[in-house]
Amino acid sequence: MKKYNIIKLLIVFIGVGLTVSCDDFLDKPAEDSYTIDTFYQNDEQIYQAVNSIYNSPWYDFQRGFMKIGDVLAGNIIFDSGDGYTNFTLNNSDADIANASASLWSVNAYCNGVIENVDMKSSADVSQTVKNTVKGEAMVWKAMSYFYLVRCFGAVPIIHDNAEIIANNTSTTLRRNKVEDVYQYIIYLLEDAIDLLPEKNRTGRIDKYSACGLLAKVYLTKSGYGMSGSRNESDLTNAANYAKMVIDESGRVLEPNYEDIFQLKSNFSDESLIAWHWTVGSQWTSQNSLQSDLSMTNFSDAVQSWGNWVYPTIDLQTAFDESAGSLIRNNLDTRRKATIMMVGDHYDYFWVEFGGFDYNWDNDADGQYEGALAFASGTGSNCAKHIVGRLADAEAQGYDALDRMHTPLSTHILRLADVYLVYAEAVLGNNSSTTDAGALAAYNAVRERALHSFYEPAASFSFDDIYKERRLELALEGDRWYDIVRLHYYMPEKAKTMITSQERGYWAGLDDLYTYDDASNLEINSLKATGITDDDFTIPFPEVDLSLNPGLMNEPVDFDFSSIGY
Incomplete structure (x- = not known):
């Protein structure tokens, strides 16, 4: 395991030369790398300075993104014996350490960009471009803190890396209170909204990206420190910012749900x-x-080595499907785009063979010539985040794949999420709502998913919206954070949501799928038991605690006046 201490990662980007990734999704830089003192000379270089924040610093969070976001939440199993499925996590877990290191790397990189844009830019750089790039970095910094506070709770607020270096306080930093971390995120996003354009270059963050994230932050914050209900002012702010995205951004839902998760x-x-x-x-x-x-x-x-990584029985049940049957309901188009099950055909996978059929074919003379072993304990595999074969990538305009490399974008905040944030914020502390605007947003997401099975809802409840969020965002690294924010103000309901889930696996699937014999079919049940309030906070990595013992102390107030707020 890489021994990256949290504070080293907080300060590393200030003292080194800036490396810029040649990212094809944006404007390709003329050179691969520059030093800080010779970069920031024109508008194009300023844009290129932020390119890398869209990928590299986040890389080591990818596995934690899935394990924290979906394994803890009961959507997927990486290994039925791991601490994420069984809630036996400890601070020696490598994926927690990597997730923490990655998130602090993002924070450090963003701080470096913000500082260098102000201090290193030449007179040839336009103020509009400087504002845009600073706004992008602020949103990414806010996103890193949004993950940090929902994962670890109270964390240090690092506003200025250079100050940490100058004061030599890297090993004595204290955690700041959760409510201060949320307030800091809000300040970052408010500044970003003022700086960002309404339309940015393709693929890049704009004003409405910041508004959408701020809506989600307010919705999450609304329950913190509350009991049984949420803060009405925060709910109003969540609704207002989400409504700005819905009404003013000009963005629309992708017509076909499964298209969202393909290279095209x-x-x-x-x-x-x-x-x-x-x-x-x-x-x-x-x-x-x-x-x-x-x-x-x-x-x-x-x-790939994902034979023993698979969606849970509980997630299948949420989609009204069961691997214990050969018949697919196919009521919700999101299921097939999320979970592969027997009977599914994918025309965008294995295109040179006429598509991919998930048919449990283990015979050497079958469609796959013995190449695939269908070993899933739940009779399903993941569909999201998968590109497939080289021909599949080429069919969608991409000519390169490599051992652990695909160019498939990972969508962190989608418009459908903002629609559901708006609907939930309007619902607020009510048991149900018939509000026309909230229903329009809620039903728009459902209509795309259900197609011919769609019937508009005349009202919806909290349980309705939480289920809708689960189905819409399953396997997108998000579900755990919904449960965390529920735990903020309804801890017992959050615990029940976890303990009621089926995290086990099927026995007898081979007989069912090969011989249509269900006589040995049964669920080897696994339930998460003994869940406590402490389980809703991820433990700090041991390397951080050993090198920075101040992280074990009680959190303190953050002095916002020291940074001009």
């Missing part, structure tokens, strides 16, 4: 904030999720 939609109009990955020589600029999530030998170009 890397820059979907629905995507407000995304990691944009590349395939090249620079390690950490690539998407490696296919390697973890797809079946062994699923691709001829990308290594």
Whole structure:
């Protein structure tokens, strides 16, 4: 495991030369790398300075993104014996350490960009471009803190890396209170909204990206420190910012849900904030999720070892599906785009063979010539985050894949999420709502998913919106944070949501799928038991605690006057 201490990662980007990734999704820089003193000389270089924040610093968070966001939440299983499925996490877990290191790297990189844009830019750089790039960095910094506070609770607020270096306080930093961290995120996003244009270059963060994130932050913050209900002012702010995105951004939902998660939609109009990955020589600029999530030998170009990574029985049940049946309901188009199950055909996977059929074919003379072993304990595999074979990428305009490299964008905030944030914020503390605007947003998401099965809802409740969020955002690294924010103000309901889930696996699937014999079919049940309030906060990595003992002390107030707020 890499021994990266949290504070070293907080300060590393100030004292080194700036490396700029050649990211094809944006304007390709003329050179691969520059030093800080010779970069920032014109508008194009300023844009290029922020390119890397869209991928490389986030790289080591990818596995934690799935394990924290979806395994803890009961949507997916990486290994039924791991601490994420069983809630036996400890601070020696490598993926927690990598997630923490990655998030602090983002923070450090953003601080470096913000400082250098102000201090190093030449007179040839326009103020509009400087504002835009600073706004992008502020949104990414806010996003890193949004993950940090929801994962670890109270964390240090690092506003100025250079000050930490000058004062030599890197090993004595204290955590700041959760409510201060949320307030800091809000200040960052408010500043970003003032700086960012309404339309930015393709794939980049704009004003409405910041508004959408701020709406979600307010919705989350609304329950913190509350009991049984949420702060009405925060709910109003959440609704207002979400409404700005819905009414003013000009963005629309992607008509076909499964298209969002294919290469052809890397820059979907629905995507407000995304990691944009590349395939090249620079390690950490690539998407490696296919390697973890797809079946062994699923691709001829990308290594994969995901035979024992699969969606849960509980998530299938939420979609009204069961691997214990050979008949698919197919009521919700999101299910097939999220979960592969027996009977599914994908025309965008294995295109040179006429598409991919998930048919549990383990015979050497079958469609896959023995290449694939269908080993999922729940009779399903992941569909999201998968590109497939080289021919599949080429069919969508991308000519490169490599061992752990795909260029598939990871959408972190989508328009559909903002629609549901708006609907939930309007619902607020009510048991249900018939508000026309909230219903319009809620039903728009449902209509795309249900197609011919769609009937408009005349009202919806809290449980309705929470289920809708689960189905819409499943396997997108988000569900755990919904449960965390529920735990803020309804801890017992959050615990029940976890303990009621089925996290086990099926026995007898081979007999069912091969011989249509269900006589041995049964669920080997696994339930998360003994869940406590402490389980809703991820433990700090041991390397951070050993080198920075101040992190074990009680959190303190943050002095906002010291940074002009």
